[in-house]
Amino acid sequence: MSQLASHSPGRSALQGVREAIPLLGGYIPVALSFGLVASQAGFSTLEAAAISTLIYAGASQFLFVGMIATGAPLWLVVAMTLLINVRHVVYGPNLAGLLPRSRHWPWLMHGLTDQVFALALTRLPQLPDVKRFSWFVGASLLAWGAWIVGTAVGATAGEAFTARWPLLGEIMPFALPALFLTMVAPRFTDKRWAAAMSLTIVAALGLTLVGGSNVAIPLAAACGALCFYTVKFQNKRRAL
Amino acid sequence: MSTALWFAVVICALGTLLMRVVPFLWMQRRLNSETGINNMPQWLGILGPLMIAAVLGVSIVPVNPSAISWVATAIGLSATLLVWWRLRSLGWPVAAGVAVFGLVELGAAL
Numbered sequence: 001m002s003q004l005a006s007h008s009p010g011r012s013a014l015q016g017v018r019e020a021i022p023l024l025g026g027y028i029p030v031a032l033s034f035g036l037v038a039s040q041a042g043f044s045t046l047e048a049a050a051i052s053t054l055i056y057a058g059a060s061q062f063l064f065v066g067m068i069a070t071g072a073p074l075w076l077v078v079a080m081t082l083l084i085n086v087r088h089v090v091y092g093p094n095l096a097g098l099l100p101r102s103r104h105w106p107w108l109m110h111g112l113t114d115q116v117f118a119l120a121l122t123r124l125p126q127l128p129d130v131k132r133f134s135w136f137v138g139a140s141l142l143a144w145g146a147w148i149v150g151t152a153v154g155a156t157a158g159e160a161f162t163a164r165w166p167l168l169g170e171i172m173p174f175a176l177p178a179l180f181l182t183m184v185a186p187r188f189t190d191k192r193w194a195a196a197m198s199l200t201i202v203a204a205l206g207l208t209l210v211g212g213s214n215v216a217i218p219l220a221a222a223c224g225a226l227c228f229y230t231v232k233f234q235n236k237r238r239a240l
Numbered sequence: 241m242s243t244a245l246w247f248a249v250v251i252c253a254l255g256t257l258l259m260r261v262v263p264f265l266w267m268q269r270r271l272n273s274e275t276g277i278n279n280m281p282q283w284l285g286i287l288g289p290l291m292i293a294a295v296l297g298v299s300i301v302p303v304n305p306s307a308i309s310w311v312a313t314a315i316g317l318s319a320t321l322l323v324w325w326r327l328r329s330l331g332w333p334v335a336a337g338v339a340v341f342g343l344v345e346l347g348a349a350l
Binding site (some may be wrong): 186 | 244245247248249252253255256259260261262263264265267269271283284285286287288291292294298299300302303304309312313317320321324325329333334335338341343345346347
């Protein structure tokens with residue numbers, strides 16, 4: 001009762017906004033780059049911003065614009081874009097038990113990116129049930145807004161911006177690995193989780209380095225899951 | 241953009257949205273329903289944190305990979321971990337990590 005009485009949706013949304021701020025360090029430089037790439041590929045600022053507003057999935061947007069620029073057939077562009085985004089399928093079920101039922105989810109889930117998922121999966125279990133909906137709205141809307149604004153700025157002034165502050169585009173994205181490290185670190189207290197997590201991180205890093213960043217997340221997570229179950233099997237055998 | 245191109249954008253947007261919404265709503269309806277399941281399947285509970293670890297692995301690669309940026313990444317991540325170890329929060333470790341990473345990059349550039 002006291003939890004319900006002291007709950008303010010606005011305050012919970014602001015908490016979500018505040019906790020999503022570290023995501024912007026990664027979002028803004030990538031959004032600026034996308035805007036720049038899109039404008040160089042012949043898209044207007046409005047069109048680039050519309051792509052960011054509607055599709056809102058970083059890697060697939062770069063692919064979409066790149067394939068259009070090279071004159072690829074539209075059906076192939078659509079198929080490849082959707083294929084890259086298939087990884088999002090496993091994000092929703094992971095959050096289903098953490099979020100309350102609402103008629104707004106069909107549009108709010110538009111904000112479920114890799115980074116928002118990672119933040120939500122870490123923070124939602126630590127929040128009271130009544131705060132979770134507003135927290136998710138605040139966090140996801142900030143990320144979405146930053147992505148759209150970053151794209152528009154990148155399309156209009158990206159070239160001048162990167163020429164003036166070349167190092168900023170390299171330093172700010174470091175907020176993302178730093179943030180994700182603080183999210184996975186608590187799991188390293190358990191040996192079984194530590195082994196699975198380490199393998200996943202190394203596999204994702206390796207796949208990205210060899211140019212497979214589009215499949216790195218699901219493949220590396222699958223490797224980690226395999227490791228998780230294998231280690232359990234070996235422990236059982238030793239115990240026997 | 242031509243009408244066909246706008247159509248392609250809309251199809252991509254709708255397809256991506258459906259991939260985010262449908263599994264979420266499906267699982268939410270199944271959870272705690274009489275005919276469904278009471279708890280999240282174990283494999284999904286394991287896959288979630290591993291996906292975060294995978295996103296970490298992907299994001300570790302510097303924007304412009306070079307010896308300096310890799311060293312800066314290693315030092316920055318160590319600083320992040322150190323501050324996290326002391327404070328166990330999300331904000332300060334990230335700020336410290338970015339600051340240290342930036343200092344190493346700026347120091348190398350001078």
